[in-house]
Amino acid sequence: MLTKLPSDLFGGALYILQKYGPLFWAGTKTTLLIALTGTIIGLFIGLGVGILRSLPESSMDNKFKTFLIRLVKLVSGIYVEVFRGTPMMVQAMFLFYALRPVFHWTKLVAGMFVVSVNTGAYMAEIVRAGIQSLDKGQNEAARSIGMNNFQTMRHVVLPQAIRNAFPAIGNEFVVNIKDTSVLNVIGVTELYFQTTSVAGITYRVQDTFLVSAIIYLILTYSTTTILKIIERKMNMPVQSGPSSTSTAFLVFGNKREER
């Protein structure tokens, strides 16, 4: 165990990691917790909203049903545009303070909420693209054996759409691991926040953030690797008509491309 902070970058980073390990570890756990819950809840939001946005409008429906479907599509469309069109950092500040009187929430819960709602908007588009990338013959075949809307969605469309969209869905998790860092603006003690605290103590910004960068890289790299293994297990891609997984992924897939 070193007792004095070495002057070189790597030595300094190693020293800082040893000395402030528990702080980094706490931040890492928070980051993973928020990224994971945010992605999972976001996926469920996205499934709901994505399905709503893909509802077929049949000319055989009555006026009221058509009106209702249009209204739902309008509202969900606004949700998606707003959350994809503004920075998550701004969303975090706004929602945390705006909803605090209502929910009386902790920063951590607010952080999870923001990431979930934000991810939900991206997931909605991923799910919608997954549904639309399916050959419409799948839908017609289901209808032709008498399945209703719900059965068609549940047994034919969604299983294939989700399978095709899996790479894009997994990518959201990786993106979230990195993007939870913006939650430091509302004081969530995730990895970035902890790093700034350590840097404040050590006055060694580069060394401290090198530690942080390496931790982020380990997290994202291992996640990507695990996702790839799952993808292979799922026997991707499923061939289903003219449009393939990869096009859906390329066109609509990722939130903020991995940079």
Place this chain on the structure above:
Amino acid sequence: MNIIEIEHLSKRFDKLEVLKDISLTIREGEVVSLIGASGSGKSTLLRCVNLLEVYDQGTIRFEGQDIRGNIKGINAYRTHVGMIFQSFNLFNHMSVLENCTIGQTQVLKRPKDEAVKLALSFLTKVGMESFADAPVTKLSGGQKQRVAIARALCMEPRVLLFDEPTSALDPEMVGEVLQVIRSLADEGRTMIIVTHEMDFAKEVSDRVVFMDQGVIVEEGDPALLFTSPTVQRTKDFLSRYLR
């Protein structure tokens, strides 16, 4: 007995009038072939019969009842008319057997074991029983189409609609699918078959309907219609197909 009565059916896609005042009656047990040039409206007519397409005017009656009579009944009605598509449209994420049981268990609410039993019997009929557990993506075109036929049969429909069932197949696979359709005709099933296989239409059907530009130009006994068509448009079309 008439099973399907189409009366004064009209359908347009925006400006394009695809079906113009079509009337056609299908009797129980009858095999009717629908022939005509590309774009003449054959698929659209077939798709109107099971409401995959919404028509603008006219009525279609199934066993005397307007099929658009009550919207709630559409899904129940569709179980009575099986559809076989040119591009098979098998459920790609399922096995051969699952393709044949999903409709039975979900739509008809049959118990699983009963559904499996019936599915296997129809898979045997189309010669695909040994592929029951195979994923459908692994099958050849001819095998896929035979499974698609079995899937339709599993709903125990009263009428089968075929939309160019062999057009997407490699030539060497056409025969095996036609053989299955032939055996269904021999069982006395009611079928409407859109096809470009003139020899097959001639051999298998009780009646041939020739469509051109959204109207039925001529219909009749295959032996007569193919050898001595009365309308010039039919003659022109047939001379291109039959040598």
